[in-house]
Amino acid sequence: MIASWRPGREIRYHTSLNEALANPAPLVLALDGGVFPFRGALERLLSEVQKPGVSLAYSSYETDSGTVEALPFNGDITERFPFGPLRAYLSERLIPTGAERFRFAWEYHARLALEEQGLFPSAIPEPLYFHAPDLLPRPDLREYLDSRQCQSGPDLAESFAYLRYPPEADAEFREAFYAMLRRRGAFLEDLEPERTFPPGKGENEVMASVLIPVRNRESFIAQAIESALSQDFEDYEVIVVDNASEDRTRDVVRGFRDPRLRLIENPPGSIAFALNAGLRAARGKYILQLDSDDAYTPETVSRMVSFMEENLGCGLAISYYQLTDENMNPLPDGVVKHLEYDRNNILRCEGAGAVRCWRKEVLLEIGGFDEEFGNYGEDYDAVLKVSERYEVCRVHKVLYFYRRHQGSQDAVQSKAERLNAKTRIRLRALERRKKLVQNRGNKRNTEGA
Structure with missing residues (x-):
């Protein structure tokens, strides 16, 4: 009004x-x-x-x-x-x-x-x-x-x-946002990836590592691990990184007798701290994330690995996910697709979805997960960085179950904390993108001289 x-x-x-x-x-x-x-x-x-x-x-x-x-x-x-x-x-x-x-x-x-x-x-x-x-x-x-x-x-x-944008409203917000990016010299045109990647794996590698950071999740961790170990795929490992849990989480993890599963016992730290510890220990060509209170479908790893092996310019692939209640019952209208994603609009959106399957070498190239955003936004920050160099691709299938409950990380962070973290991430990305646009413009001018 x-x-x-x-x-x-x-x-x-x-x-x-x-x-x-x-x-x-x-x-x-x-x-x-x-x-x-x-x-x-x-x-x-x-x-x-x-x-x-x-x-x-x-x-x-x-x-x-x-x-x-x-x-x-x-x-x-x-x-x-x-x-x-x-x-x-x-x-x-x-x-x-x-x-x-x-x-x-x-x-x-x-x-x-x-x-x-x-x-x-x-x-x-x-x-x-x-x-x-x-x-x-x-x-x-x-x-x-x-x-x-x-x-x-x-x-x-x-x-x-609650605002659910009709198509005409979404188009206007995109138009206003893209116009701002262009005025500020931060709009990324469609670009070729910095490089493409060979298929197959190297010596001593497995095709995929599933990383599960955890702290005090004895009620949910078993279901997460069971889903990760129950894949229709063979050449992968599961790494649980525990940040000094004070409940029975570590005992639950040790109760699994599976050679594909490893437990890293960390001192107290953030989610990003745990992910980076898992990244350093991982033998996988691809890194898949799984939150300790969520779950995979049986075909998650095979679908994501197959997609990345066929799309050699992708630095990261992301599937759809299903929202569930605390008991893993699907919520009505709970499939989240994030079809609004592109390399510019992601800077305005809250996230890009799950499951995320990264090339390990690309994650290492961007420095892993920024521990300044330790417990909120670390993955969003990494998505933005990858999107500035490589294609972020979409796998059009539900391959992840996202559980909503009172103890989830989003629920325990205050509104102001979440807002401030995402804003810092976006403003830094805006500055990086300005430099990218300027550098690419300078390169074109040099080549045309």
């Missing part, structure tokens, strides 16, 4: 950004359903967004469950930073961006364009509004809103569900 406001007037609602910008009001508001600004909130937003260097203003807000604090903006280059359901813009700063040509991605395009002018989002720590997306008709809630002199208006009752 789009609105505009000037001091001393009521909020005015519009059907498009174009209509809002044609209205002579200094403040443009983007708001979701169920937003009720407190008394003085719009004046506070206008004051903030008028400051030098500010592109948009957003604030903490209250809900029926408590206060949601505004996170400081961290440089996120995706459209998904949690600004909250009310964002305020200065109309005179929006107009030059040309954002009105977008229906779905106007805020995203405007924010990226304004950043390039040195203008950035600004968080207001105090709550400025109440958000009730379902607008429950409760007397105590209405009494509370009235006591805060909340301002409401038409269409505020609209409730927005």
Whole structure:
């Protein structure tokens, strides 16, 4: 929903950004359903967004469950930073961006364009509004809103569900993102891989190593190992790297009597630390990851190895995965394909999928897994680095089961920690890509001279 406001007037609602910008009001508001600004909130937003260097203003807000604090903006280059359901813009700063040509991605395009002018989002720590997306008709809630002199208006009752982009919206967000990459000199055109790889394996190699990093997973580790050892493939090994578990995890691993299975007993460390220890010990030409609470299908290793042997320019291949509950029951609509992947769009997306099958020499070439992102984002960082040098290929089949449960790594990391890690990874990738584009441009100029 789009609105505009000037001091001393009521909020005015519009059907498009174009209509809002044609209205002579200094403040443009983007708001979701169920937003009720407190008394003085719009004046506070206008004051903030008028400051030098500010592109948009957003604030903490209250809900029926408590206060949601505004996170400081961290440089996120995706459209998904949690600004909250009310964002305020200065109309005179929006107009030059040309954002009105977008229906779905106007805020995203405007924010990226304004950043390039040195203008950035600004968080207001105090709550400025109440958000009730379902607008429950409760007397105590209405009494509370009235006591805060909340301002409401038409269409505020609209409730927005979790965003699942329709094709036209996805196309707009891609367009805005790709335009930003081109403006900043970081868009990677389709490139030939730096090299191709010979088929077959070397002396003392096996075709594949399955790496399972683990800490305190006695309830799940056996199922992960069983799935890894129950493959319709022979020439591979399974390496469990335990980061000083304090439960019975190591005992469970030792209970398997299979010569293909090895246990590395690490001191305390991160997931990336464990993966790198496994990488150093691995004899496989290919490295496949398996989280200690997830599982493979019986054909995972054979399918991935066969694909890589046939696609010699791929540095990494990734399959589809099935989301499951804690008991490994498939969730409805739970097949994740990540068909949105390309070497540029991956910089905007949350991940590339699973199972991941890497060429070991490519992983070593990029320095393994960055331990700065030890427990979150280390694999995403590696995917970005590989995509800058080689093809990242897709195997169009479900070969991995991803278990959702309260103790999963994604669940125990805070929202801010996850957001900040991914943003650091993306910003570093952006700088690498600028250098790649510049170097390749210099090379073409030299060759053409």
